[in-house]
Amino acid sequence: xxxxxxxxxxxxxxxxxxxxxxxxxxxxxxxxxxxxxxxxxxxxxxxxxxxxxxxxxxxxxxxxxxxxxxxxxxxxxxxxxxxxxxxxxxxxxxxxxxxxxxxxxxxxxxxxxxxxxxxxxxxxxxxxxxxxxxxxxxxxxxxxxxxxxxxxxxxxxxxxxxxxxxxxxxxxxxxxxxxxxxxxxxxxxxxxxxxxxxxxxxxxxxxxxxxxxxxxxxxxxxxxxxxxxxxxxxxxxxxxxxxxxxxxxxxxxxxxxxxxxxxxxxxxxxxxxxxxxxxxxxxxxxxxxxxxxxxxxxxxxxxxxxxxxxxxxxxxxxxxxxxxxxxxxxxxxxxxxxxxxxxxxxxxxxxxxxxxxxxxxxxxxxxxxxxxxxxxxxxxxx
Amino acid sequence: xxxxxxxxxxxxxxxxxxxxxxxxxxxxxxxxxxxxxxxxxxxxxxxxxxxxxxxxxxxxxxxxxxxxxxxxxxxxxxxxxxxxxxxxxxxxxxxxxxxxxxxxxxxxxxxxxxxxxxxxxxxxxxxxxxxxxxxxxxxxxxxxxxxxxxxxxxxxxxxxxxxxxxxxxxxxxxxxxxxxxxxxxxxxxxxxxxxxxxxxxxxxxxxxxxxxxxxxxxxxxxxxxxxxxxxxxxxxxxxxxxxxxxxxxxxxxxxxxxxxxxxxxxxxxxxxxxxxxxxxxxxxxxxxxxxxxxxxxxxxxxxxxxxxxxxxxxxxxxxxxxxxxxxxxxxxxxxxxxxxxxxxxxxxxxxxxxxxxxxxxxxxxxxxxxxxxxxxxxxxxx
DNA sequence: TACGGTTCCTAAACCGGTTCACTAAACCGG
DNA sequence: CCGGTTTAGTGAACCGGTTTAGGAACCGTA
Numbered sequence: 001x002x003x004x005x006x007x008x009x010x011x012x013x014x015x016x017x018x019x020x021x022x023x024x025x026x027x028x029x030x031x032x033x034x035x036x037x038x039x040x041x042x043x044x045x046x047x048x049x050x051x052x053x054x055x056x057x058x059x060x061x062x063x064x065x066x067x068x069x070x071x072x073x074x075x076x077x078x079x080x081x082x083x084x085x086x087x088x089x090x091x092x093x094x095x096x097x098x099x100x101x102x103x104x105x106x107x108x109x110x111x112x113x114x115x116x117x118x119x120x121x122x123x124x125x126x127x128x129x130x131x132x133x134x135x136x137x138x139x140x141x142x143x144x145x146x147x148x149x150x151x152x153x154x155x156x157x158x159x160x161x162x163x164x165x166x167x168x169x170x171x172x173x174x175x176x177x178x179x180x181x182x183x184x185x186x187x188x189x190x191x192x193x194x195x196x197x198x199x200x201x202x203x204x205x206x207x208x209x210x211x212x213x214x215x216x217x218x219x220x221x222x223x224x225x226x227x228x229x230x231x232x233x234x235x236x237x238x239x240x241x242x243x244x245x246x247x248x249x250x251x252x253x254x255x256x257x258x259x260x261x262x263x264x265x266x267x268x269x270x271x272x273x274x275x276x277x278x279x280x281x282x283x284x285x286x287x288x289x290x291x292x293x294x295x296x297x298x299x300x301x302x303x304x305x306x307x308x309x310x311x312x313x314x315x316x317x318x319x320x321x322x323x324x325x326x327x328x329x330x331x332x333x334x335x336x337x338x339x340x341x342x343x344x345x346x347x348x349x350x351x352x353x354x355x356x357x358x359x360x361x362x363x364x365x366x367x368x369x370x371x372x373x374x375x376x377x378x379x380x381x382x
Numbered sequence: 383x384x385x386x387x388x389x390x391x392x393x394x395x396x397x398x399x400x401x402x403x404x405x406x407x408x409x410x411x412x413x414x415x416x417x418x419x420x421x422x423x424x425x426x427x428x429x430x431x432x433x434x435x436x437x438x439x440x441x442x443x444x445x446x447x448x449x450x451x452x453x454x455x456x457x458x459x460x461x462x463x464x465x466x467x468x469x470x471x472x473x474x475x476x477x478x479x480x481x482x483x484x485x486x487x488x489x490x491x492x493x494x495x496x497x498x499x500x501x502x503x504x505x506x507x508x509x510x511x512x513x514x515x516x517x518x519x520x521x522x523x524x525x526x527x528x529x530x531x532x533x534x535x536x537x538x539x540x541x542x543x544x545x546x547x548x549x550x551x552x553x554x555x556x557x558x559x560x561x562x563x564x565x566x567x568x569x570x571x572x573x574x575x576x577x578x579x580x581x582x583x584x585x586x587x588x589x590x591x592x593x594x595x596x597x598x599x600x601x602x603x604x605x606x607x608x609x610x611x612x613x614x615x616x617x618x619x620x621x622x623x624x625x626x627x628x629x630x631x632x633x634x635x636x637x638x639x640x641x642x643x644x645x646x647x648x649x650x651x652x653x654x655x656x657x658x659x660x661x662x663x664x665x666x667x668x669x670x671x672x673x674x675x676x677x678x679x680x681x682x683x684x685x686x687x688x689x690x691x692x693x694x695x696x697x698x699x700x701x702x703x704x705x706x707x708x709x710x711x712x713x714x715x716x717x718x719x720x721x722x723x724x725x726x727x728x729x730x731x732x733x734x735x736x737x738x739x740x741x742x743x744x745x746x747x748x749x750x751x752x753x754x755x756x757x758x759x760x761x762x763x764x
Numbered sequence: 765t766a767c768g769g770t771t772c773c774t775a776a777a778c779c780g781g782t783t784c785a786c787t788a789a790a791c792c793g794g
Numbered sequence: 795c796c797g798g799t800t801t802a803g804t805g806a807a808c809c810g811g812t813t814t815a816g817g818a819a820c821c822g823t824a
Contacts, residue, residue, distance in 0.1 A: 029549045032810055043774045048812060058772060072548050078526050079464045080810035083779050088461065089524060092507075092577050099508060104695075109485045116481030120514055125524060126481060127472075127509050132502060142471060142507060144460050144526070164456050192747035258699060275668030291699055313486075317640060317673055414780055425804050430782060442804060462780035465809050 031072045038066040090125040092145035099130045106312045113334020149336045169343040184338040184355040191325040191359030192234025195307045199277045208275035210264045213253035256350035261288025276370035283315045301368035321364035413454045422450040429572035472507040481512045488694045496715020531718045538631035551725040564721040573741030574616025574709040577689045581659045590657035592646045643670025658752035665690035683750035703746035727764040
């Protein structure tokens with residue numbers, strides 16, 4: 001009943017293909033909104049309303065349309081919707097490292113957890129943006145997101161300009177050198193300083209620093225990587241305060257992973273460096289250093305004290321439990337999303353915010369006084 | 383020179399807005415293809431060609447168009463491109479768990495690493511699909527991907543139908559109960575059996591199984607979770623082969639995390655269960671069980687042997703190094719992507735493939751013979 | 765009877781690209 | 795100088811939705 005004049009739209013409109021009335025022999029398997037409209041004898045608009053603002057239709061019509069849509073197996077095409085609404089309901093997490101590197105880094109896992117939780121709650125999907133076939137620019141160009149949380153991206157990355165050019169809201173994490181974007185950092189310097197002071201107070205003077213290598217520097221140099229710089233500054237400040245300083249050859253760098261820390265320690269050892277303590281810039285590296293030390297016959301903390309950074313979940317569970325600098329990683333992710341959404345809500349009018357979260361030293365069992373016997377390769381104070 | 387008749391298209395075409403010739407006072411900040419076309423004095427088609435098939439234009443025109451585009455800061459809108467090309471160059475990773483759960487699980491990290499590597503190489507972006515505001519269906523509906531790698535999704539999940547309805551190619555990981563989709567599993571049963579046989583050979587009879595709880599069962603029951611079932615079958619087969627069996631109260635379940643394993647062991651202990659060995663269905667849980675055991679004053683492996691499953695990177699680094707069942711997690715991710723792309727390349731014509739990867743037992747130091755004294759709460763053989 | 769106000773629905777424009785079908789001009793061999 | 799092929803570029807249709815502006819039908823009222 002109520003079957004309206006079955007003109008089926010577009011009466012005389014040129015040639016539309018012969019198979020119009022012999023059922024749904026369309027090239028595409030998926031029915032489109034026009035198919036539903038035709039089948040239900042209404043306009044495309046009505047179908048759209050049935051899904052998005054049913055109150056604009058009579059209850060009867062709305063349910064009938066939805067029934068037809070159901071039997072046809074119709075699902076609105078999300079890409080088309082994105083195009084008209086000019087938003088994708090997707091947030092991007094931008095990292096200059098390859099995805100594979102990200103996932104092998106427990107720090108990122110925690111950070112992503114924070115981001116994911118916040119994004120999920122707010123109904124946003126998550127899209128990881130990282131170099132595609134070696135090109136971060138390509139990945140950015142392809143990505144369809146409403147906003148970007150960029151982590152570990154400093155001012156020198158050209159992609160920053162690309163994103164601004166695209167008019168995308170962006171929040172920087174672990175970098176605040178672009179004042180026009182909101183940012184969130186932790187107090188790396190204070191945390192690092194506390195870590196170094198802890199070792200100095202225990203009596204250590206011969207300390208090896210294991211830094212996270214910069215994105216460019218594939219080996220050796222700590223690099224410009226903002227985070228590493230800030231932490232190094234903290235370490236140095238503590239040493240300066242007791243009238244000594246870190247020897248240049250006592251700073252090595254490696255990948256931010258267990259293996260990276262392990263091989264960095266071995267490398268230093270191979271160069272004859274015999275520290276009584278290690279300051280590692282990430283927990284993963286600290287764990288690696290402990291492993292390497294154990295393999296060299298050193299006991300932690302009796303022969304060697306080790307301090308990490310980050311306080312990942314695992315830090316309390318390794319043997320011995322790791323002394324480390326806690327930073328609220330999950331919170332950092334969640335806050336980044338909140339800042340981003342604030343920026344997205346009020347394009348332009350919103351003044352960028354710059355958050356700095358506190359760090360604090362967690363003393364566990366991987367640190368103790370230096371061994372009695374003088375350190376072998378002394379560069380320390382007498 | 384060569385400046386063609388500057389009719390600038392659409393001569394008399396109704397009203398287009400007064401601000402047409404007074405510069406780019408468009409509502410949208412981003413220039414569109416039409417802006418470039420107008421500015422360069424060519425058609426939209428030409429601009430499109432300049433980017434996608436420059437060989438169809440004279441070299442001069444192509445470069446000129448690109449220069450204009452550059453000064454205007456034009457970037458093709460990726461969403462519009464997706465719509466016309468009907469592909470997004472994005473792969474989805476579908477999981478029934480929340481993203482936050484995913485990232486806290488080292489198994490997923492490794493798997494994602496494998497997926498990410500393969501996807502990146504092939505020029506695909508990665509999109510994680512997991513419940514949005516509690517609804518996986520919503521996330522699937524929203525997602526714009528060319529294909530899906532589904533992990534831990536079994537036949538009973540209604541989303542499977544949803545994806546098939548959308549006509550999306552899909553590969554199942556850790557589940558092969560949908561023959562019409564390609565799948566990739568590991569030989570869980572054989573691996574589990576090897577683990578149990580190892581303990582039995584050492585003389586253990588009183589063994590606690592710590593299972594991964596099913597998605598539904600929030601506590602207690604191992605649940606229908608295919609993987610858990612298969613591993614349990616393996617354990618049981620080994621016990622049956624020596625003429626004994628696993629007591630029902632010796633099977634507990636928990637979340638697949640360190641804490642999950644820890645609390646599962648404590649729960650069993652609280653119920654008076656005093657096993658000489660533990661079979662954990664994931665390394666994270668095994669590590670948690672070791673921690674709980676240590677807190678209860680048990681030494682591993684002297685008082686308690688522990689076997690894990692997965693062989694995550696960490697397994698060899700904990701104390702004591704964990705005996706576990708190795709499965710090629712990264713490879714699983716990479717292979718899943720390969721299968722998916724095969725299916726995407728040859729829609730329909732491609733017969734689904736079903737891969738089964740081998741597992742193998744890695745004996746480290748967390749297992750040894752049971753303690754001399756008879757186990758306190760004996761359900762074992764005399 | 766004319767009028768204003770609802771209710772329910774539609775045609776057409778639009779989002780921002782790509783692509784199909786076609787043409788004007790240049791080129792080319794005979 | 796002719797017919798055929800290339801070359802370089804165009805206009806319009808199209809991808810699959812949403813949205814704007816408005817129309818027909820019906821109601822109650824003056």
